Amino acid sequence: xxxxxxxxxxxxxxxxxxxxxxxxxxxxxxxxxxxxxxxxxxxxxxxxxxxxxxxxxxxxxxxxxxxxxxxxxxxxxxxxxxxxxxxxxxxxxxxxxxxxxxxxxxxxxxxxxxxxxxxxxxxxxxxxxxxxxxxxxxxxxxxxxxxxxxxxxxxxxxxxxxxxxxxxxxxxxxxxxxxxxxxxxxxxxxxxxxxxxxxxxxxxxxxxxxxxxxxxxxxxxxxxxxxxxxxxxxxxxxxxxxxxxxxxxxxxxxxxxxxxxxxxxxxxxxxxxxxxxxxxxxxxxxxxxxxxxxx
Numbered sequence: 001x002x003x004x005x006x007x008x009x010x011x012x013x014x015x016x017x018x019x020x021x022x023x024x025x026x027x028x029x030x031x032x033x034x035x036x037x038x039x040x041x042x043x044x045x046x047x048x049x050x051x052x053x054x055x056x057x058x059x060x061x062x063x064x065x066x067x068x069x070x071x072x073x074x075x076x077x078x079x080x081x082x083x084x085x086x087x088x089x090x091x092x093x094x095x096x097x098x099x100x101x102x103x104x105x106x107x108x109x110x111x112x113x114x115x116x117x118x119x120x121x122x123x124x125x126x127x128x129x130x131x132x133x134x135x136x137x138x139x140x141x142x143x144x145x146x147x148x149x150x151x152x153x154x155x156x157x158x159x160x161x162x163x164x165x166x167x168x169x170x171x172x173x174x175x176x177x178x179x180x181x182x183x184x185x186x187x188x189x190x191x192x193x194x195x196x197x198x199x200x201x202x203x204x205x206x207x208x209x210x211x212x213x214x215x216x217x218x219x220x221x222x223x224x225x226x227x228x229x230x231x232x233x234x235x236x237x238x239x240x241x242x243x244x245x246x247x248x249x250x251x252x253x254x255x256x257x258x259x260x261x262x263x264x265x266x267x268x269x270x271x272x273x274x275x276x277x278x279x280x281x282x283x284x285x286x287x288x289x290x291x292x293x294x295x
Contacts, residue, residue: 001063001111001139003102003130004120005094006039007073008046009086009238009277016277017046017053019073019094020117020146020242023278027246029059030286032295033253036109038063038102038133040093040126046072063105070096077238084238088119088148095123102129106136112253114139115245117146121156134163140252144245145169147176154180161199166252168205168245192216205262207244207269209237213262225262239278244269254295264293 004021025035037059041047043066050072054061073092078085097120114137121127134141143164145157157180161167169177171188178191181198185191192204196218203217212227244265251261268289272278280286 001036002115003038005073007075010076018278023239023242024246031250036060036063040065040097042071042093043068065101095126097126097129099129099132102132111139115142117144118152119148122151140165142166145173147173165202167201170207223258225266234273235276237273240269240272243272
C-alpha cells in the first residue's frame with residue numbers, strides 16, 4: 001500500500017504523470033505486484049488521465065478519492081545546467097486525502113508493506129489521513145524521505161521517522177537531517193546509525209547518485225553497491241529515486257539478499273535516467289528486468 005501524491009510533472013515540452021507514490025506503484029505493478037495507492041484527485045482532465053493510465057496498467061483504484069474543491073496535483077519542472085528543479089504548487093487535491101475514507105480502504109486491504117513520504121504531509125488533513133493508515137496496520141513501514149523544499153519541517157520528519165521501520169534517503173537529504181537533528185557522527189554511516197538508534201529503525205538505505213548506494217541494518221552491518229557504468233545517455237534524473245525505491249520494496253517482498261537488492265535497484269535507477277520523466281512509455285522497458293530477476 002502506498003500513500004501520497006499523484007500529480008502531473010509539467011516539463012517544458014510535455015506533461016508527464018508523476019508523484020513518488022504513483023511512480024513507485026506503477027513500477028511495482030509492472031514487476032508483478034498488486035499495489036494499492038491511496039491519494040486524492042480533483043474532478044478535472046488530469047484526473048481522467050490518471051484513472052485512464054491506472055486502468056490501462058491494471059492498477060487497483062480502491063484507494064483513489066476525488067473531489068471538486070482542489071485540482072489534481074501539478075508540478076512545474078525547470079531545467080538548468082543538466083539539473084532539474086521542481087516548483088510544487090500549493091493546495092492540490094493530494095493535500096486533502098480524507099482520513100475516514102483512508103480507514104475504510106485500510107480495513108479492506110491487508111498490506112504487506114506501507115510506503116509513504118513527506119510531501120503529502122504538508123497539509124494537516126492528509127497528515128491525519130496518513131496517521132490513520134499507519135496506526136491501522138502492523139505492516140512494515142517504508143519511509144522515503146524525499147524532501148522537497150519548502151514543503152517539509154522538523155516535526156513532520158520526526159513523526160515520520162517514529163512510525164518508520166525502513167528509511168530511504170539520498171546523501172544530500174542525510175546532510176539536511178544531520179543538521180536538523182544535530183547528529184554528532186563524523187561520517188555518513190555514523191550519522192545514519194545515530195538516526196536509527198534515535199528512532200528505532202530496522203535499517204536504512206542511502207543513495208549516492210552515480211556513486212551507488214549503501215545500506216545499514218540495526219546490527220551495524222553495511223552493504224554497498226557500486227555506481228553503474230552505463231552507455232545510456234542521461235536524459236534527466238527525474239524519478240530515479242522512485243525507481244530505486246520500487247526495486248528496494250520488491251526485494252523486500254520477494255526476500256532477496258540485500259546486496260542483490262541494492263545492485264538491482266541501482267541498475268534500474270540508472271536506466272530510468274535514460275528516459276524523459278519517471279516512467280517508461282512502454283512495458284517492454286521492464287522485460288529485461290523481469291526476465292533476469294525471474295519474476
